[in-house]
Amino acid sequence: MLIYILSRGANLYSTTRLYQAAFAKKHNVRIIDHMHCDLLIEDGIYKVIFNGEVLIRPDAVIARIGSSNTYYGTTVVKHFEEMKVPVYNTSKGILASRDKFRSMQILAASKIRIPKTYFSYDLHQAERIIAQKFNYPVIAKLIEGTQGAGVYLLNNQIEANNAFNKFISDNTKVLLQEFIAEFKGKDIRAFVIGGKVVAAMMRIAEGDEFRSNLHRGGRGEKIVLSEEEKEMAVRSVKALGLKIGGVDILRSKKGSMVIEVNSSPGLEGIEAVTEIAVADKIITYIEEHI
Template identity: 40%
Template sequence: MDVAILSVSLNVYSTARIAEEFEKAGHFVEHIDHTKCSVQLGGDKPRIFFGTDNITDDFDAIVPRIGTTVTRHGAAIVKQFEINHVFSTAHSLGIVKARNKVSTLQLMSKKGIPVPKTVFSINPNNVTDQIELLGGTPVIIKLQEGTQGKGVILAESKKSAISVIDTLYAMNSNILLQEYIEEANGEDLRIVVVGNKIVASMKRTSERDDFRSNVHRGANVEEVQLTPREKFMAINATKHLGLGVAGVDLIRSKNGPLLIEVNASPGLKGIEAATGLNVAKCIVQYVERKVKRK
């Protein structure tokens, strides 16, 4: 196969690992910086350019690794590949939905997948009402499109919550508020789904001075056994978003597992280290099956 990995940089562990496994399997793989791609519409057939090179018909499959700051352009490039009948490990619309936490939670709620109590609004005058809807403080304040734990704040009092929310509203930031699940105790689950199959899962535990359990923030990781309910939630969340590869984040509460978010470009470093599993190879095998069937 000829495969393109859409990523701003190849000097990232996950991107490099996927490229390495494609090459080991005997495939041609090329790194394409999607921020340097453009689409030409009109005429007989839309064309995709990487710089000045026409790459419209160069690839059998693409693996999108789209960054937060260029989500919409990256998704538009993915969509054009889809229109041109090139297989993608993530649907363009799924990338956009997964990047926005509100869109993800709305869809999950509609599909019956449990999520934490969540409130979002753009009205700065009803902050107190929003907090009360969640049962009071402490509350979690999140940027709707933050990643790796960035833009996630724990407000332990109503006064601090109002101060933070007022500041974010003044900066025209899109935010949401969530109930604080105390019994989660700074732990969450990261589950990697590839082709409607769970290939790896780990528990992330935050450092003592940080409630966020992201690997990029120094969380401790270990392999974890999932319950049937957790497996069901992870597989179906990925399916509902139209993603072939995803990282699903859950927390364990006294009322059962709750979905926090879904990542369309999950990092592989932490989970490969925690489990000893070759997740990148699973992604390659998934693409092989799909392209062969197509």
């Protein structure tokens, strides 16, 4: 097969591992920077031009679209879709997962347990809503953000007032979620490929840090998911229209709940902690479904 990996960095761990896994299985594989792609529609024919070269139609595309280039990245992905190329993941799935509140809407509609969540363009009302529905501390999240960036813990009204004033001044849109105190500084990452959880780990924050992301100094541990958590992770990925996804889960007094689904989950942490070759499983899944 000819496989394109859409990625901004050929040296990124996840990109490198996918390249190695595909190459080891004797596939032709190229890393394409989607931000350097030009898109042409001529007489109803879709073409992708990369650094002046009209790309051959591949057998599959693996889309590693970062949050900072969601719009153009998904436009490139959509172009390949119109060329009838199987894409992992689709533009629709990436967009659904990237908007944090929209993803919560979709998960809730699919009867998947999520934390209490609030979103409004008018943050002047947010403090009143916290008092009525949440209480402090409360989590504030940027609508788009990854690896723990744009996630804040607001411990009291003074912190909330300062944060909201800055958000309003910067025209930044955020959502609020209830803080799960009993699972502070921890979360579970379940890696789903084609309707199956292939790897899972517990992420634990360093010191007093409430964000457990490995990129923020957290550490990972092996974990065994309950059958409910496995089903929850698989249903979450499916609900958002994804084939490959990283599902973040918290364990609360109300039961396990999903806090986020990542359409371009990193491989480095999950492979190191679980000692499972997740990249190889992705390539095998693509082989089986082309």
